[in-house]
Amino acid sequence: MPKEKSAGAIIYRMENGVPHYLLLHYAPAEKGKRGQWGFAKGHVEQGETETETAKREIFEETGIKDLKIILGFKELEKYFFRRNYGLAGEARKKAPWVFKLVVFFLAETKTKDVKISDEHIDFVWLPIKEAIKKTTFKNSKKLLEKANEFVLSIK
Numbered sequence: 001m002p003k004e005k006s007a008g009a010i011i012y013r014m015e016n017g018v019p020h021y022l023l024l025h026y027a028p029a030e031k032g033k034r035g036q037w038g039f040a041k042g043h044v045e046q047g048e049t050e051t052e053t054a055k056r057e058i059f060e061e062t063g064i065k066d067l068k069i070i071l072g073f074k075e076l077e078k079y080f081f082r083r084n085y086g087l088a089g090e091a092r093k094k095a096p097w098v099f100k101l102v103v104f105f106l107a108e109t110k111t112k113d114v115k116i117s118d119e120h121i122d123f124v125w126l127p128i129k130e131a132i133k134k135t136t137f138k139n140s141k142k143l144l145e146k147a148n149e150f151v152l153s154i155k
Contacts, residue, residue: 001099002096002098002099003099004043004101005100005101005103006057006101007103008040008041008053008103009039009067009069010039010107011064011067011108012109013109013110013111014108019151021126021127021131021144021147021148022039022062022114023037023039023125023134023135024040024062025120026119027121035121037134038135038136038137038140039104040054040058041102042060042061050105051069054103060117061117062116062117063111064109064111065111066111067107067108067109068109070108073147073150077139078101078102080100082095082098083095083096106147106150106151112125128145128148
């Protein structure tokens with residue numbers, strides 16, 4: 001089974017003493033779909049550390065340079081997906097499953113203005129309750145909750 005590894009971060013900035021989390025709206029993979037709301041992440045390239053990947057991907061996807069990785073927070077997300085973009089019918093059903101491992105860090109920024117990449121169609125900064133509602137996947141909602149608990153514990 002093919003495997004992929006990515007790294008990224010749950011990014012927050014403080015606004016009036018309240019953490020606001022950055023969510024990116026990923027463009028839909030297929031026509032007629034809505035896309036998904038999640039975090040900046042991307043493939044670990046050969047020779048890169050997970051932290052280097054996270055910083056590079058965040059810059060590529062958001063333009064954010066002033067990023068402080070918060071030590072002590074590192075979460076793994078594991079899932080399976082089919083690489084079947086552009087396939088139809090039986091070919092779509094027969095596409096191989098891929099095991100995906102994503103390493104998420106927690107990162108703070110002071111930057112409010114985001115310059116999204118062409119992978120995304122929108123972004124938003126939200127406090128925790130609204131961020132959890134907006135986030136698409138259950139795993140990501142749990143990651144946000146853990147990140148928020150961690151942020152509140154170090155405030």
